Amino acid sequence: MAGKVVLHYFNGRGKMESIRWLLTVAEVEFDEVFLTTREQYLKLLSNGDLMFQQVPLVEMDGMKLVQTKAILNYIAEKHNLHGKDLKDKLMVNTHSEGVMDLMEMIMMLPFAADVKTKLDNIQNKAKDRYLPVFEKALSGPIYLVGGRLSCADVQLLECTLMLEEKFADILAEFPNLKSFQGRMTSIPAVSRFLQPGSKRKPQPDGVYVKTIMEVFDIKSPFL
Template sequence: MSEKVVLHYFNGRGKMESIRWLLAAAGVQFEEVFLTKREEYEKLLKDGALMFQQVPLVEIDGMQLVQSKAILNYIAGKYNLYGQDLKERAMIDMYSEGIGDLMDLIIMFPFKPPENKPAHLNTIEQKAKDRFLPVFERGLANSQFLVGNQLSRADVHLLEVTLMLQELLPTILSTFPKIQAFQDKMKALPTISKFLQPGSARKPPPDEVYVKTVMGVLSHLFK
């Protein structure tokens, strides 16, 4: 690579974690700049780095990319994780959008008040079992990948979201054998295996410190 890739976000998962996963799957090294204070976020705004006043922000190839979907699309296209043609890309996008919907439910869980968490967890479980996981199980019925005959961003996202689901609901994949087998194959890929090892850039489940930091830096969103 001609220049380093730099990620600007919190020291936690959120919307940046899928970007970390995709870069890691592609074997791309990156640096991270963590937001810990609102002043750091405001400086990015003042410098004009945040087109829509939002993070994640990724510096790559001389660009300052924002909007997580645009960032993921660029990385996938650059590193051959976006299918062989437009039809495959459309399928990858559909799977990825569905995974993103499920991911958003999980990402919001730590920010729910304690009294609302049981109901939100029940929503995650119900929607995962009824709407999302059956789709992925069918998609993997006759192939080791969701789309075509090679790894795509949809596969990387599916591994990420199913591992996150299991953190909250350990037995949720018990009736989805294809997804379980898919997980095993994905974990064996060298770049994925490396990312799953202790000490990697993969972030742990969100804790109170992460939630407090996000709410402090992005205080305008939590009023």
């Protein structure tokens, strides 16, 4: 029998946060090993655990999984959160890719030299390119694809909450998304994850940035 899922990452959101969200919705318990030193990272490299020398790393079902999208797809497929047929899986992946494009822009903010310019760009792209797509997709169905909960819905919820942390009223023009957000947060597992003391991580701070720089031996964080 496989042991508990173990996540290897920093004590912060980054690319692991979507994995935490999806495991939570799938009601899979997990432990975490936080990277705090370069020695930990080098040990993972020397053990051959990081195929592309990158984290996230997830120990699951007797395997050591890397690459965020591959990990998310594996969890989604295993827990029936990936669409009922090939066409639905395609649309789930399409929506997920769009959400991840937007979230990755937010993830990079702590490493930006000109945060205001980056924020303006994120807000404009969110309102003009991404949110209208999801608003239209949710004009009738309660979920994005096939009338059933998928990993794309979980990621979209995570993304809307991240956006509201930066732009409090950004969903004011998107009532379908706001209703969707309300439905999703009423799911018991999601509701628990949003409570203080859960394994959900806060917005990144200076300690998070400093740790990443030290672990990866980065001299300057600014892009």
